Amino acid sequence: MAASVVPSTNNPYNLIVTEPPSFVRPYVIPDLSGPAVVLINDAIRAPINNLSSGGAFSLLQLNAQNYIRSGYGDLYQTPPHYHSRFHETFFCYKGEVTLWANGEARMLTVQDFGSMPTMQNHSYSFTEPDSTLLAFITPGGFEHFYWNVSVPLVDPTNAPFAPDIHTHFLESTFEAAIGPVFDVIPIFNSQFSYNFTNGTTNQSAPWHNGKTTAPNNAKEPYYLANNWSQRFLHRATGQVIQPRATAVQSGGNFTLSTMVMRGKAANETTVEYTFDVPQFFQILEGTMMIRMMCQTVAMSTGDIAFIPAGTAFSYWSEVAFTKVYLGCAPAGGLSDALVAQAEPWAYGVFPSYFGNLTNSTSA
Numbered sequence: 001m002a003a004s005v006v007p008s009t010n011n012p013y014n015l016i017v018t019e020p021p022s023f024v025r026p027y028v029i030p031d032l033s034g035p036a037v038v039l040i041n042d043a044i045r046a047p048i049n050n051l052s053s054g055g056a057f058s059l060l061q062l063n064a065q066n067y068i069r070s071g072y073g074d075l076y077q078t079p080p081h082y083h084s085r086f087h088e089t090f091f092c093y094k095g096e097v098t099l100w101a102n103g104e105a106r107m108l109t110v111q112d113f114g115s116m117p118t119m120q121n122h123s124y125s126f127t128e129p130d131s132t133l134l135a136f137i138t139p140g141g142f143e144h145f146y147w148n149v150s151v152p153l154v155d156p157t158n159a160p161f162a163p164d165i166h167t168h169f170l171e172s173t174f175e176a177a178i179g180p181v182f183d184v185i186p187i188f189n190s191q192f193s194y195n196f197t198n199g200t201t202n203q204s205a206p207w208h209n210g211k212t213t214a215p216n217n218a219k220e221p222y223y224l225a226n227n228w229s230q231r232f233l234h235r236a237t238g239q240v241i242q243p244r245a246t247a248v249q250s251g252g253n254f255t256l257s258t259m260v261m262r263g264k265a266a267n268e269t270t271v272e273y274t275f276d277v278p279q280f281f282q283i284l285e286g287t288m289m290i291r292m293m294c295q296t297v298a299m300s301t302g303d304i305a306f307i308p309a310g311t312a313f314s315y316w317s318e319v320a321f322t323k324v325y326l327g328c329a330p331a332g333g334l335s336d337a338l339v340a341q342a343e344p345w346a347y348g349v350f351p352s353y354f355g356n357l358t359n360s361t362s363a
């Protein structure tokens with residue numbers, strides 16, 4: 001990371017795009033923009049895909065009502081499967097997404113997280129009527145599976161999903177696609193549990209009633225409840241970082257965090273960063289300003305920014321409270337840099353005073 005690279009003023013791009021670019025460049029894509037496809041119950045978009053990230057990662061957004069059609073026998077869930085190459089992560093942006101992994105399951109509610117390393121049997125289901133799942137997946141390219149087995153969603157309103165557009169499950173297409181080509185390996189007779197109490201199948205482990213922790217390895221699936229896992233305060237800038245997956249849980253392949261930030265003080269200058277890994281931001285609450293390529297964009301709820309490796313950027317909140325989901329692949333981006341300068345912090349929000357602003361430039 002090196003600060004203060006001044007970008008060229010010879011700028012051919014508008015930062016804001018309406019669909020994901022087919023080559024690597026900085027961009028901001030508004031919520032629910034770009035092509036969508038429908039697979040059984042889900043409307044799927046790929047705001048960051050293999051082409052736009054240069055193969056680094058895909059960020060897919062799946063919207064649905066609670067499942068009304070079965071994906072697998074009598075079960076209202078996706079067919080149980082695993083991936084041999086893709087490390088998949090599940091972030092509930094809104095509503096509820098139930099996630100099974102081997103013998104365990106959790107109902108992920110807003111801003112809960114699940115990590116599914118390779119070779120782990122899993123399945124998911126949307127279990128609330130207006131739900132959104134953000135699936136950050138490394139390496140990039142998993143969207144090819146969805147595009148192969150789905151039909152385009154044509155909806156001029158860009159509704160998250162289209163409840164009145166009914167699609168047929170392309171069963172023969174699906175059967176042809178599962179297997180090694182798209183790395184969706186079906187499994188049967190899995191050991192999933194369906195005995196949920198208070199959103200969990202395991203009463204021995206905390207779920208929204210105590211601290212959830214990530215394992216010290218990159219092999220085990222795990223779940224982190226929003227506001228119930230380790231947090232760090234970057235005191236100088238008033239940012240609270242909640243790591244969801246670090247280099248430890250990704251084998252160095254990615255970092256994912258949520259981060260809360262206070263509004264920028266009038267006398268505060270923003271820091272310009274450049275990292276050698278590609279990164280993204282998605283706005284969860286509030287409004288974040290981002291500046292890159294000599295353009296400043298106000299990002300509101302759901303908007304996504306992609307920042308290629310080597311692109312200088314700065315960001316700040318102009319409202320009192322902004323929360324973002326951010327990540328990079330491989331590990332070594334903004335949240336790693338901030339956590340390295342942060343202290344453990346017990347709260348979901350920043351302290352009620354402004355930090356030492358002169359220190360913030362070293363962040």
Ligand SMILES: *[C@@H]1O[C@H](CO)[C@@H](O)[C@H](O)[C@H]1NC(C)=O
Pocket residue numbers: 050051054055056140141142144
């Ligand atoms: C993703 O992009 C990378 C680099 O461009 C390429 O090597 C890889 O084959 C692509 N993956 C898929 C699944 O298309």
Ligand SMILES: *[C@@H]1O[C@H](CO)[C@@H](O)[C@H](O)[C@H]1NC(C)=O
Pocket residue numbers: 147148177181
């Ligand atoms: C789906 O993938 C298969 C196997 O790679 C390919 O033959 C087929 O043309 C693809 N279909 C679509 C609609 O992308």
Ligand SMILES: *[C@@H]1O[C@H](CO)[C@@H](O)[C@H](O)[C@H]1NC(C)=O
Pocket residue numbers: 102119120121187188189190191
């Ligand atoms: C996945 O399911 C298969 C078939 O039931 C089983 O043989 C295998 O051990 C399971 N894998 C894990 C990691 O539990």
Ligand SMILES: *[C@@H]1O[C@H](CO)[C@@H](O)[C@H](O)[C@H]1NC(C)=O
Pocket residue numbers: 195196197203
């Ligand atoms: C289901 O979970 C409840 C609460 O943990 C437990 O008391 C009950 O024995 C479980 N039922 C089965 C069939 O495992």
Ligand SMILES: *[C@@H]1O[C@H](CO)[C@@H](O)[C@H](O)[C@H]1NC(C)=O
Pocket residue numbers: 197198203
């Ligand atoms: C479920 O939550 C309720 C309300 O917090 C609590 O009283 C009850 O003991 C919980 N059940 C289990 C099995 O933990």
Ligand SMILES: *[C@@H]1O[C@H](CO)[C@@H](O)[C@H](O)[C@H]1NC(C)=O
Pocket residue numbers: 103104202203204205
């Ligand atoms: C339930 O949680 C406990 C405590 O974390 C763990 O030891 C156990 O393996 C879990 N059970 C299942 C079925 O995964």
Ligand SMILES: *[C@@H]1O[C@H](CO)[C@@H](O)[C@H](O)[C@H]1NC(C)=O
Pocket residue numbers: 087117118139218219250251253
């Ligand atoms: C990290 O990514 C590399 C390249 O895709 C892969 O070979 C490796 O298995 C990944 N590590 C983990 C822990 O998934």
Ligand SMILES: *[C@@H]1O[C@H](CO)[C@@H](O)[C@H](O)[C@H]1NC(C)=O
Pocket residue numbers: 265266267268354357
């Ligand atoms: C900047 O402004 C804040 C709030 O208005 C104030 O608390 C802080 O002391 C100021 N810092 C400097 C360095 O002037």
Ligand SMILES: *[C@@H]1O[C@H](CO)[C@@H](O)[C@H](O)[C@H]1NC(C)=O
Pocket residue numbers: 226227260285323348349
């Ligand atoms: C968790 O914290 C966020 C702010 O960081 C807040 O908006 C949200 O309501 C909290 N969630 C719960 C379940 O308390």
